[in-house]
Amino acid sequence: CHERPLRVFPSMEMPVRARMMANRLTEPAARLLVERGVRVVEGGYSWCSDPRLTLPAAIRMTEAQIDVLLASIACPTQAIFATPAQPYFPAALRDHRVAMMRDARLHLLPG
Incomplete structure (x- = not known):
């Protein structure tokens, strides 16, 4: 605490x-x-x-770097997110990131 x-x-x-x-x-x-x-x-x-x-992340990535990282994931991926989307991670950004993965399935859970 x-x-x-x-x-x-x-x-x-x-x-x-x-x-x-x-x-x-x-x-x-x-x-x-x-x-x-x-x-x-x-x-x-x-x-x-x-x-x-509350400490800052050790690595800060740009959106372009995140896209490259996600596109490099070769295995099937289950992406699980809450719905409704939160203001800090809107649905459009979430959907874009899931689309960047080769074999990803999006699963939304309430809350």
Whole structure:
């Protein structure tokens, strides 16, 4: 968990609503994430996460580099994504990346 103090929510409902709004999630999907991502603290609940998850990626790739990488995948690939698509990874980009793979099947799951 974080070393610095984080906001304390008096109930689970506030972080659930925040996840729903920020990520366009259903209430059950948001609740699952919140239940796994908060801890009980004095006064309510606080986010708990591995600070390493917020570090920048070791390698930054351009879209052209990603296309070359995906096109080089020779084996059959099952691409699994959530629906609806998230704002940071829109459906058009997802579909383009799946199309770059030689033998990929797209499977969409709600949430």
